[in-house]
């Protein structure tokens with residue numbers, strides 16, 4: 001099924017994001033996690049698209065295996081980074097050949113990370129909206145896009161960013177998934193701002209439980225944004241005790257998911273970092289059970 005159809009069913013959507021592994025050991029961890037997540041019968045699972053050549057092949061390979069060997073619906077991410085238009089066409093063709101009809105159309109970040117200036121490939125695309133159009137042109141795909149409750153680092157203001165999201169929806173995006181964030185109100189304000197520009201596609205909030213102190217810095221590098229002190233204070237208060245940090249991270253994420261769902265979010269997209277235990281625990285907290 002397409003994610004458009006799944007989101008249209010009226011049921012809350014629960015999805016889980018993985019990245020393509022770089023070593024045989026990481027591959028094993030990934031598949032163990034995917035099998036555990038499969039038991040929860042999520043709406044879909046997504047596989048990120050990396051900056052380097054090897055992980056790019058890995059994205060297609062993992063997505064294809066999910067499509068063929070599991071009962072899960074895969075969503076393949078795709079970015080414009082370092083690709084010509086022709087290369088993008090061939091990756092989209094590879095997704096179609098692998099039986100993958102759900103694609104998340106992203107611009108991507110420059111190789112140095114989200115704080116570096118964006119440079120398009122000379123024969124490539126400059127913005128995700130062009131990739132939405134390209135994927136749409138090439139066949140019967142269901143297309144998702146990114147959204148940013150805390151504002152994209154390059155956007156001049158929140159309103160501009162919401163206008164760009166509305167433009168992506170108008171160009172054919174069926175739904176959006178947000179960058180990870182911690183303030184439920186920031187998510188609801190994004191939904192309202194986008195609606196003011198006529199954008200009524202489902203916007204799935206992206207949630208990642210922080211399970212160790214090192215991740216605080218890593219997440220700021222990945223998203224280009226610092227974590228709010230309300231979150232870091234709770235984690236630092238127990239930093240001598242790794243189990244307590246983990247428990248606090250799971251609790252913070254569970255509270256956020258509760259507020260989002262109570263406020264009408266259409267579901268939750270969990271960022272797993274390929275380890276299933278923390279996100280599974282948050283998911284089960286929402287259902288009132290434990291791992």
Ligand code: FAD
Pocket residue numbers: 047048049050051077078079105106107108109114126127128129145146147152153154155156160161164177178179180206
């Ligand atoms: P765009 O929509 O092109 O937006 C980029 C910036 O340009 C924004 O500031 C926007 O406001 C502005 N803008 C947009 N359209 C226009 C326009 N027409 N004219 C002028 N300005 C415009 N990165 C990866 O490398 N691999 C992944 O797998 C990956 N998965 C992600 C999944 C999710 C759910 C999210 C939220 C992000 C993901 N990213 C991934 C990161 C993402 O690629 C970066 O955040 C990137 O900087 C922005 O991508 P975008 O698709 O939002 O780009």
